[in-house]
Amino acid sequence: MTPEERATSIDKYRRRAAGYNRSAQHTMALRRRVIDLLQLCPGEVVLDVGAGTGLSYEWLLQAVRPVVGSGTGRVLAFEQSPEMFAQAHARAVAHGWRTEGADASLWHVCASAHEVLLPCAPDAILFNYVHDILRSRQALAHLLVQARPGARVAVAGIKFFPWWAGPLNLLPWLKNWPYNTRAGELWRPWDHLQQHCASWTVQSVHAGMGYVAWGRLRDERAASGAASG
Ligand SMILES: C[S@@+](CC[C@H](N)C(=O)[O-])C[C@H]1O[C@@H](n2cnc3c(N)ncnc32)[C@H](O)[C@@H]1O
Numbered sequence: 001m002t003p004e005e006r007a008t009s010i011d012k013y014r015r016r017a018a019g020y021n022r023s024a025q026h027t028m029a030l031r032r033r034v035i036d037l038l039q040l041c042p043g044e045v046v047l048d049v050g051a052g053t054g055l056s057y058e059w060l061l062q063a064v065r066p067v068v069g070s071g072t073g074r075v076l077a078f079e080q081s082p083e084m085f086a087q088a089h090a091r092a093v094a095h096g097w098r099t100e101g102a103d104a105s106l107w108h109v110c111a112s113a114h115e116v117l118l119p120c121a122p123d124a125i126l127f128n129y130v131h132d133i134l135r136s137r138q139a140l141a142h143l144l145v146q147a148r149p150g151a152r153v154a155v156a157g158i159k160f161f162p163w164w165a166g167p168l169n170l171l172p173w174l175k176n177w178p179y180n181t182r183a184g185e186l187w188r189p190w191d192h193l194q195q196h197c198a199s200w201t202v203q204s205v206h207a208g209m210g211y212v213a214w215g216r217l218r219d220e221r222a223a224s225g226a227a228s229g
Helices: 003-023 025-037 057-064 082-095 137-144 163-176 220-228
Strands: 045-048 074-079 106-110 124-128 152-158 197-205 210-217
Touching (some): 003 025, 025 124, 025 152, 045 057, 152 163
Antiparallel strands (some): 197 210
């Protein structure tokens, strides 16, 4: 993502933040399903990529069940739009989730995917509707190297209909454009992430205009060890 794309994204969400939760209502069931695909267990660490207004926080916290003071069961999250992050933080405060301290059950920061430094390695990573991050090889490389080898990943997003749908594809493009700078890259929006994975499954949803995908990161260290050994 170039500095110009970053500024454009922040500007788009400055204008969309107030109405964001309302606009997301029709995709809440799918968001929930993607979290279930992560198969989270109590005690695990999960990363919410581009967390937006924190719509997934409550479900993620329920799944990893933080134990106060033990540092087990944590949700890590980051979001680069100050207006979206302010809502996520207000949500945390309203629920009384602990966001301060080295073992906070919810660690979240207003930061870019290209720069964020996580306090510990996630066991699982959620990519709910974060098209621009998925389309940045640099952002993915920066994030995934901080995860546990073999970490589970799950994604939901918008995609084009099959090529034969022709002009109908104006619809997903128009839906994507208000929120994303790389609105045209909708044929296989998951393909950069898939390259980091040892296993990968994609399902078409919303009559072909959406997708969910899930898999496991490759163990890059084992792969490079085997190559050099
Ligand atoms: C469509 S929203 C999805 C938010 C949330 N994941 C959800 O399910 O509601 C996409 C979010 O990604 C954030 N975003 C886009 N590019 C980013 C980047 N490079 N670093 C961090 N956040 C980014 C946007 O600011 C926006 O809040």
